[in-house]
Amino acid sequence: MNNGIVELDLHGMNSFQAKTFIDSRLKSAKKDIYRLRLIHGYHGGTSLKQMILKTYRNNPKVIRIEIGLNQGTTDLVLRELF
Template structure:
């Protein structure tokens, strides 16, 4: 899972992971993320990333998640944090 921090936004690329690996990794990331992080931009891909996209948008749950925003980029989902 590749991560890049841009100020208060953390960009995470989950290409090449299984849905269960990505879910576990994102849950750990959300639990450990600094309180200054207000958004996690998850790059899951579009063509072969539909399983990952659906996991992020439908199955990923965490107490820090306040909203999920479907990006104009179909290969990306934005997660706003509390």
């Protein structure tokens, strides 16, 4: 964890494993966590990225999804940091 950002490395996981891992971290996220940074990579395809966008765009705990400047990361924003 780094200042309210939790990084989850999804390399080597299939979509089911990644979703299960992300769901467990979303469920256990405390109030000091405002962003989950999902590191999925992009050289091996975009299936994890597409699963993240489709699955979490309507999740009540996620206020928005941000695609990182690095193509291999996607952020789930849980709270605004003011």
